[in-house]
Amino acid sequence: MAERNRQILLKARPKDRPGPEHFELAETPLPEIGKNEVLVRHRFLSLDPYMRGRMDDSASYAAPVPLGGVMEGECVGEVVESRHPGFAPGDWVGGARGWQLYSAAPGHTVQKLPAVEGVPPSAYLGVLGMPGTTAWVGVTEIGQPKPGETFVVAAASGAVGGIAGQIARRMGCRVIGIAGGAEKCRYVTEELGFDACLDHRGDLGRQLDEACPNGIDVYFENVGGAVLQAVFPRMRDFGRIAFCGMVADYNVRPLPPGPSLASVVRKRLRLQGFIVTDHPRAWPSWREHGAAWVRDGSLRWKEDMAEGLENAPAAFTGLLEGKNFGKLVVKL
Ligand SMILES: NC(=O)c1ccc[n+]([C@@H]2O[C@H](COP(=O)([O-])OP(=O)(O)OC[C@H]3O[C@@H](n4cnc5c(N)ncnc54)[C@H](OP(=O)(O)O)[C@@H]3O)[C@@H](O)[C@H]2O)c1
Structure with a gap:
């Protein structure tokens, strides 16, 4: 029997925490490809925190997944059939092709993955994909750490945080990670080479005071909530915060009172305090x-x-x- 496509659809919009009742597994015939399309057998699917936002129907920088639609996500896979001059069966490609086994992809929606020795295809979903690029932008363009500065990053064992801290360390910073639990913290210091890692399940304020006695120059924010509350008052003068994500809030409804800092990410807001006497010119x-x-x-x-x-x-x-x-x- 010919293989069929399998897809995960959005069945209902969660009020807070998503569960199995919000997803549906569907089986459909293999898609047929048109001119300039390729049939891709997806081999790896990336799962990322932003997908929680796509399940909501609220205004955001990206449209929500429609009810009954295939969940959005990046995949890497192999071309199995091509009607596009730039692709041939056997090519490895990546693209936002959704939570499914196959897709008929217009050629411009997928990129050929370079074959680099020592780089498995799934790396293009993580370290060399969207999360790695996010870390690169957040550190080099937003946080702009300087040698000798103290750089703190939340969700430090994760896809973005783990790379962000390593980039900052290469730039000459003292890098402090924040992660949940002893095993993740050990990985962050022993494997990733951070100078320290603090467990946010303990007294984070006290740990930050000990690890950053002179305060924090750059904070790479991935989490929000209680972690941000502990970090914020410890920022130094002229410190910088790269607001990358606030995963702690993604399932929280209603949001706590006060301005929602998630808007800083969603709307790419720039917040910068200043004192006029610092600007003699x-x-x-x-x-x-x-x-x-x-x-x-x-x-x-x-x-x-x-x-x-x-x-x-x-x-x-x-x-x-x-x-x-x-x-x-x-x-x-
Ligand atoms: N702005 C952008 O373009 C962009 C792009 C990609 C990702 N992001 C954001 O970057 C952040 C990290 O994404 P990722 O893909 O690298 O995910 P990840 O760090 O691999 O996984 C999420 C981690 O967040 C931590 N976490 C979750 N809930 C928490 C809570 N209540 N308190 C403290 N920590 C909590 C957990 O780590 P611990 O167990 O260590 O706490 C969890 O493992 C997310 O906020 C994501 O939305 C933004």
């Missing part, structure tokens, strides 16, 4: 631009003028209650 520059605009009337401004030094305290109290209307100044 801005003062003369702004005077030049601002004065010209004040002179030609194109920059509008307003003063709220209090009279007499004795009225300064009341005016100041009012400022904190919104009673001023414009720049509060006291005429002495």
